[in-house]
Amino acid sequence: MSGLENANILLTGGRGMVGRALTRALRKAGNQSILSPTRAELDLCNQAAVESYIGEACPDIIIIAAAKVGGIYANSTYPADFLYDNLAIAAHTIHAAHKAGVKRLLFLGSSCIYPREAPQPIPEDSLLSGPLEQTNEPYAVAKIAGLKLCQAYREQYGVLYHSAMPTNLYGPGDNYHPENSHVIPGLIRRFHEAKENGAPEVEVWGTGKVLREFLHVEDLAAACLHVLSLADPPDWINIGSGIDQSIGDLAQAVKEAVGYEGKLTFDTSKPDGTPRKLLDSTRIQDSGWNPAISLQDGLKTTYNSFLEASEGQTV
Numbered sequence: 672m673s674g675l676e677n678a679n680i681l682l683t684g685g686r687g688m689v690g691r692a693l694t695r696a697l698r699k700a701g702n703q704s705i706l707s708p709t710r711a712e713l714d715l716c717n718q719a720a721v722e723s724y725i726g727e728a729c730p731d732i733i734i735i736a737a738a739k740v741g742g743i744y745a746n747s748t749y750p751a752d753f754l755y756d757n758l759a760i761a762a763h764t765i766h767a768a769h770k771a772g773v774k775r776l777l778f779l780g781s782s783c784i785y786p787r788e789a790p791q792p793i794p795e796d797s798l799l800s801g802p803l804e805q806t807n808e809p810y811a812v813a814k815i816a817g818l819k820l821c822q823a824y825r826e827q828y829g830v831l832y833h834s835a836m837p838t839n840l841y842g843p844g845d846n847y848h849p850e851n852s853h854v855i856p857g858l859i860r861r862f863h864e865a866k867e868n869g870a871p872e873v874e875v876w877g878t879g880k881v882l883r884e885f886l887h888v889e890d891l892a893a894a895c896l897h898v899l900s901l902a903d904p905p906d907w908i909n910i911g912s913g914i915d916q917s918i919g920d921l922a923q924a925v926k927e928a929v930g931y932e933g934k935l936t937f938d939t940s941k942p943d944g945t946p947r948k949l950l951d952s953t954r955i956q957d958s959g960w961n962p963a964i965s966l967q968d969g970l971k972t973t974y975n976s977f978l979e980a981s982e983g984q985t986v
Contacts (some may be wrong), residue, residue: 675899676701681730683715683764684737688844688888693736696892706730716756721763725771733768733776746807754809761817765832769824777899778821778834780814782950783807792951795909822906833904835895838911838950842888843976858922859977862929872934876941879919884949886912887969890962897960911950912962928970
């Protein structure tokens with residue numbers, strides 16, 4: 672772990688799916704010194720508050736997992752909020768880290784930073800080589816700015832500030848909102864409700880032919896710890912499973928994990944989106960990390976966590 676178990680770590684976004692997975696991974700690795708303030712305890716959009724908090728805490732390492740996130744509808748409806756909030760989170764935290772003398776920082780971005788028409792699989796050097804996907808451009812621009820800010824502070828000041836770009840994530844603690852969730856938690860909820868209600872079929876938007884890559888959040892957490900153990904990591908590095916599958920195959924896998932026995936249908940009048948989106952994760956794999964959780968196993972454990980979270984409440 673290259674000293675990670677003894678480091679004082681500030682983790683922003685610790686209450687989210689990724690933050691919780693990182694906390695579990697750090698605890699498992701022996702680290703008992705993790706600061707993870709809630710939004711009420713630290714407003715990351717308040718520059719003075721961030722500088723004061725980091726200046727007093729003096730962490731050895733900062734992991735920026737906090738972000739304002741949402742689906743296509745939210746991004747399209749609130750573009751200013753997504754751009755400003757994510758810019759503020761990155762700028763305030765990175766600059767405050769430098770002012771406080773923090774030597775190492777890991778900024779978590781997203782695969783949406785890459786151009787819509789990037790080559791497949793998408794290598795790191797595709798960044799800024801073409802137009803972004805318009806539906807999440809504000810979020811992507813903010814994440815690119817955070818990545819570039821880390822790169823600039825590393826170049827100018829010699830601090831080890833670097834970034835990780837994960838693919839589509841899923842796992843325990845995901846958002847199962849009926850309208851705002853991403854594809855896997857959305858499918859889990861729909862198949863579960865169809866199973867509970869005895870519905871004869873579940874309809875999925877599109878043809879089911881487009882290809883997407885998914886990574887279990889526990890694998891992401893392990894990858895982040897691995898990257899933090901590297902003495903000289905790249906300025907930014909892709910983190911993916913290296914495997915994609917059609918939405919149709921994914922839906923069938925979720926159907927089986929949930930135990931729904933009805934019919935699966937596709938509404939081909941609805942849009943498919945980008946035909947394929949797969950990260951090239953060669954760099955991190957060459958450095959010694961590979962994912963450990965198969966999609967089938969990950970879906971089973973994620974469904975079990977959904978059931979546990981939904982007991983006695985409305986998910």
